[in-house]
Amino acid sequence: PRRDLRKTAYEAWTSRGARGGATDNRGIVAETLKLRAERAALLGYDSYSAYALETQMAKTPGNVRDLLMRVWAPARARAEADAAILAEMLVADEGSAPLEPWDWHYYSEKRRRALHDLDEAELKPYLQLDRMIEAAFDCANRLFGLDFAPLDVTLHHADARAWEVTRAGRHMGVFIGDYFARAGKESGAWCTALRSQQKLAGEIRPHVVNVCNFSKPAEGRPALLSYDDARTLFHEFGHALHQMLSDVTYESLSGTSVPRDFVELPSQLYEHWLEVPEVLERFATHAETGQPMPEALRERVLAAATYDMGFQTVEFIASALVDLEFHDGPAPADPMQKQAEVLEAIGMPHAIRMRHATPHFAHVFAGGYASAYYSYMWSEVMDADAFAAFEEAGDAFDPATARALEENVLSTGGTAEPDALYTAFRGRLPGVEALLKGRGLDLE
Secondary structure, three states: OOHHHHHHHHHHHOOOOOOOOOOOOHHHHHHHHHOOOOOHOOOOOOOHHHHHOOOOOOHHHHHHHHHHHHHHHHHHHHHHHHHHHHHHHHHEEEEEEEHHHHHHHHHHHHHHHHHHHOOOOHHHOEEEEEHHHHHHHHHHHHHHHOEEEEEOOOOOOOEEEEEEEEEEEEEEEEEEEEEEEOOOOOOOOOEEEEEEOOOOOOOOOEEEEEEEOOOOOOOOOOOOOOOOHHHHHHHHHHHHHHHHOOOOHHHHHHOOOHHHHHHHHHHHHHHHHHHHHHHHHHOOOOOOOOOOOHHHHHHHHHHHHHOOOHHHHHHHHHEEEEEHHOOOOOOOOHHHHHHHHHHHHHHHOOOOOOOHHHHHHHHOOOOOOOOOOOOOHHHHHHHHHHHHHHHHHOOOHHHHHHHHHHHHHHHHOOOOHHHHHHHHHHHHOOOOHHHHOOOOOOEE
């Protein structure tokens, strides 16, 4: 509640990599952008973005910009409307304005609790890690016929667990889950394959690892997740399914070896099954009583799913547009000045900052997402439309739709152009309408 401490903490967090000295990344950012522009020029491209996007589903910087700006307008309108409400709350508390970036999370959380009566402390006992793993496995069984049997094997760490994956008795692969944070472990969550599927050297099935950083409980206590943690578990397992259901000849084209703006489709799509009421009803059981999550709490969880989505969408699109503009044209001599110009041009709301400030924007400068941070939203356009196919069938586990998804997306790897694969599954390419509806941004 102390505004001065909120500001101190927020500015310390957002200024990482820009505080001078040996850990200041601003010079490295400028050099990296310069070298990328040189590389693109040597290869005959107008810009690094043109080079990087040629093999992606988006193809051109213009297509990326068009998608982002089509979502930007309704997202910004929603965020500005929310900002006005939060500013009123600030004035009531402090007697002063304007609303600042370090105020947003504090007042947004107060508003969320008032609107949805939702407290993480009340929710987390219903989201046990083991039960959420069971839920992810059960959905994969109902959709794709996969079975998971624990394996007693020595792994890279005692906390990691392994399962053999089979379908109708056929070995489909090995799945390993490494779920807990620990000293020396990289932060974040990701999926990787120790061995990828291929047929060139005989039938080779994948060994797939999901890595997360959930809080490890005290000895003898169950691991409890936040709702975002549970969504992360489903997200990474969607990547794992992309690997485990792969059915191609060449390892270089198997599983997730697809354009970056297509690779997030299976993972983001799988998140939708966490929100299927019957999944929560069956697997969201209380750690102490074993009772299922009360219907009223479940409804509040689902109703809150699109809360603050204007803010979340604005902070994401701002980051994606800055990434794009950094690479679509000559390298800026001063990246921080370029960032400020981009944000001013799009009318960035005063109380919202980029999700990732440039000096610690690891996706773009260390994680392979240069000119490609937009890909999460490009994939979300598809995942929203893809889940709508199950909704149109009247069943989140509709067998025919699941079979079409596997045959045209999950099993095909990089053997065909993504737009052709998606069209084969859905009969057409998606628009942004399902995404706007899913994010609660369909303002009309």
